[in-house]
Amino acid sequence: MNAMETDAYHSLRHSAAHLMAQAVGDLFPGVKYAIGPPIEDGFYYDFEFPEPIKEEDLERIEARMRELSDAALPIERYELDRDRALAECRDAHQPYKVELINDLPDDEVLSFYRQGNWADLCRGPHVSSTADVRHFKLLSIAGAYWRGNEKNKMLTRIYGTAWNTAEELQAYLQRLEEAKKRDHRKIGRDLGLFVFAPEDVGPGIPLFLPRGEALRHTMESYVRETQTRYGYEHVWTAHLVREDLYRTSGHYDNYKDVMFPALVDEEANVSYRLKPMNCPSHMTLFNNSGLKSYRDLPMRMAEFATLYRYEKSGELTGLTRVRSLTQDDCHIFCTEDQVGEEFGLALRLIREVLGRYGFHNYRVRLSLRGEEPGGKYVADDEKWTRATEALRRALEENGVEYYEAAGEAAFYGPKADFQTKDVLGREWTASTIQVDFIQPARLGCRYIAADGSEQTPVVLHRAVTGSTERFLGLLIEHYAGAFPLWLAPVQVMVVPIADAQLPRAQEVAEALKQNGYRVEIDSRSERVGLKIREAEMQKLPYMVVIGKRDIENGVVSVRKRGEGDLGAMTLESFINRLDEERSA
RNA sequence: GCCGACGUGGCUCAGUGGUAGAGCAGCUCACUCGUAAUGAGCAGGUCCGCGGUUCGAAUCCGCGCGUCGGCUCCA
Numbered sequence: 001m002n003a004m005e006t007d008a009y010h011s012l013r014h015s016a017a018h019l020m021a022q023a024v025g026d027l028f029p030g031v032k033y034a035i036g037p038p039i040e041d042g043f044y045y046d047f048e049f050p051e052p053i054k055e056e057d058l059e060r061i062e063a064r065m066r067e068l069s070d071a072a073l074p075i076e077r078y079e080l081d082r083d084r085a086l087a088e089c090r091d092a093h094q095p096y097k098v099e100l101i102n103d104l105p106d107d108e109v110l111s112f113y114r115q116g117n118w119a120d121l122c123r124g125p126h127v128s129s130t131a132d133v134r135h136f137k138l139l140s141i142a143g144a145y146w147r148g149n150e151k152n153k154m155l156t157r158i159y160g161t162a163w164n165t166a167e168e169l170q171a172y173l174q175r176l177e178e179a180k181k182r183d184h185r186k187i188g189r190d191l192g193l194f195v196f197a198p199e200d201v202g203p204g205i206p207l208f209l210p211r212g213e214a215l216r217h218t219m220e221s222y223v224r225e226t227q228t229r230y231g232y233e234h235v236w237t238a239h240l241v242r243e244d245l246y247r248t249s250g251h252y253d254n255y256k257d258v259m260f261p262a263l264v265d266e267e268a269n270v271s272y273r274l275k276p277m278n279c280p281s282h283m284t285l286f287n288n289s290g291l292k293s294y295r296d297l298p299m300r301m302a303e304f305a306t307l308y309r310y311e312k313s314g315e316l317t318g319l320t321r322v323r324s325l326t327q328d329d330c331h332i333f334c335t336e337d338q339v340g341e342e343f344g345l346a347l348r349l350i351r352e353v354l355g356r357y358g359f360h361n362y363r364v365r366l367s368l369r370g371e372e373p374g375g376k377y378v379a380d381d382e383k384w385t386r387a388t389e390a391l392r393r394a395l396e397e398n399g400v401e402y403y404e405a406a407g408e409a410a411f412y413g414p415k416a417d418f419q420t421k422d423v424l425g426r427e428w429t430a431s432t433i434q435v436d437f438i439q440p441a442r443l444g445c446r447y448i449a450a451d452g453s454e455q456t457p458v459v460l461h462r463a464v465t466g467s468t469e470r471f472l473g474l475l476i477e478h479y480a481g482a483f484p485l486w487l488a489p490v491q492v493m494v495v496p497i498a499d500a501q502l503p504r505a506q507e508v509a510e511a512l513k514q515n516g517y518r519v520e521i522d523s524r525s526e527r528v529g530l531k532i533r534e535a536e537m538q539k540l541p542y543m544v545v546i547g548k549r550d551i552e553n554g555v556v557s558v559r560k561r562g563e564g565d566l567g568a569m570t571l572e573s574f575i576n577r578l579d580e581e582r583s584a
Numbered sequence: 585g586c587c588g589a590c591g592u593g594g595c596u597c598a599g600u601g602g603u604a605g606a607g608c609a610g611c612u613c614a615c616u617c618g619u620a621a622u623g624a625g626c627a628g629g630u631c632c633g634c635g636g637u638u639c640g641a642a643u644c645c646g647c648g649c650g651u652c653g654g655c656u657c658c659a
Binding site: 044052053054055139140141142143144145148149150154155156157159185189190196198199203257258277307309311312313314315316317320321322325326327328329408417424428429430431432463465466467469470471495497498499500525526527528529530531532533534535536537543545547548549550557559564565 | 585586587588589595615616617618619620621622632633649650651652653654655656657658659
């Protein structure tokens with residue numbers, strides 16, 4: 001039993017999928033059924049419709065589902081032997097079911113579930129009556145490839161949600177609404193952080209406004225300082241690389257679809273590519289920095305590098321999936337027996353950084369090579385085995401809880417991916433640590449071992465936040481735009497009450513700037529109420545109000561975001577308060 | 585890339601064949617104000633683009649581009 005099946009809603013949602021399938025069968029004769037499992041918060045079913053359906057059809061389907069629920073049809077399990085099962089599915093013109101049965105192991109018991117005149121091949125379990133499925137709503141139509149393979153036919157998937165009570169359903173729909181308000185694309189626009197200009201600059205290429213840039217800069221400075229403290233060194237390599245290097249590294253064969261088209265220097269007869277990854281550049285740097293001794297290892301080469309990837313148009317989303325991304329990348333050149341220790345170092349670094357952001361909602365995934373024939377993976381079984389064993393051992397030694405996923409590895413090696421979710425529940429990789437036994441050999445990386453022999457180093461690829469853009473998107477949603485003081489793009493807004501207090505406001509702002517704070521003055525001839533309202537909506541951590549009284553008393557009036565007026569205090573004690581909060 | 589939906593001023597949205605609308609934002613003027621919206625006035629749109637149907641297209645049809653939700657792929 002997996003986690004899904006122990007879920008209290010598993011049967012309910014599975015039955016909701018069946019109820020929908022039955023309704024669809026009633027309304028669209030000739031429909032072919034694929035699969036329809038329960039999922040987190042709901043369910044879906046994949047169909048092949050005789051004619052494409054429209055979003056409006058969902059209402060009709062939902063109405064029919066209610067009728068079938070009201071009819072309180074008992075849901076009954078029965079078994080068939082293989083031949084009977086195949087015959088029935090063939091007679092019913094259900095080719096997908098026939099395929100499913102044929103792929104089931106010989107000794108598998110073939111169970112069906114019947115409700116009224118409708119039945120489906122299914123392992124179950126289900127609720128006992130269609131009347132038990134009452135609180136549901138169909139949400140959307142999507143395309144989905146049969147068996148998740150883009151070479152197969154695209155089916156029509158209908159998503160829905162189902163709950164035990166009307167209140168739960170209502171709460172869930174409200175949660176979806178709330179999630180939309182936290183969406184980083186909306187907050188990014190409202191807070192003036194970044195924009196997209198798909199028709200001018202290009203789709204998937206974000207442009208950062210001053211406040212967004214301040215955020216990026218703070219994030220990157222923080223990671224940079226932390227990395228330096230952990231013994232990493234920073235390098236810089238250009239955005240453009242000869243295509244030949246990617247032929248050698250294996251990117252050309254395995255990553256070509258994700259690279260932007262070549263830039264051709266016709267005069268010199270050379271093709272260049274915008275770099276989609278840093279590894280070949282860093283390995284080239286390693287190779288050109290003098291012959292290395294084992295004493296030089298580990299060598300930790302970090303870089304904040306903007307990469308360009310030609311993600312397919314339909315894959316782009318806000319900052320979480322872009323075509324220009326800045327990785328906080330690092331390549332650690334080490335000996336095979338240093339892998340465990342270097343993994344541990346990277347892990348501590350990642351944990352410290354994620355902890356600083358209050359980011360704890362992640363799971364570690366051991367991403368392994370899949371079985372795909374013709375594979376996207378570099379063929380070298382022996383090296384894959386060693387890399388995988390080394391990574392698994394490192395995870396175990398460091399006491400990391402993880403789960404495994406086949407087919408998620410990089411083309412050159414297995415990964416430990418730190419998986420997190422955005423506000424709409426989509427899963428993204430942030431941090432990652434990868435073990436590579438393949439590229440260093442291909443690119444001719446060498447060092448001289450203690451016994452005088454030439455050896456190939458192992459390379460650990462590692463990213464802390466993954467990419468600045470994606471992580472910023474996740475952070476915006478995590479904080480709902482209300483960044484902690486140290487991270488906030490504008491930390492204090494100084495608000496003079498009337499024009500007469502402007503000189504003092506400038507003094508105060510200057511003092512704060514001298515102490516390293518990002519400060520602005522709202523010098524408009526507007527009422528305090530308006531200035532406060534706008535600063536609150538912009539989620540600025542602090543507002544300092546300066547009126548006639550404050551000047552007379554030699555104080556400033558402090559207001560904290562979300563908490564309101566904190567009262568008057570001296571500028572000095574305000575700065576002390578800020579200092580304390582900033583370093584907390 | 586594939587399936588579906590959508591594209592009207594900076595933002596949110598109304599307008600289904602007959603001269604383009606609202607609120608907010610913006611600008612101007614007045615008010616100089618004590619902790620989440622001061623008032624009045626003004627301006628702003630190739631209705632995503634190109635082609636077609638029509639006496640007439642934001643509205644109907646075709647193609648393209650982009651956005652959104654999925655699928656595939658992924659930091």
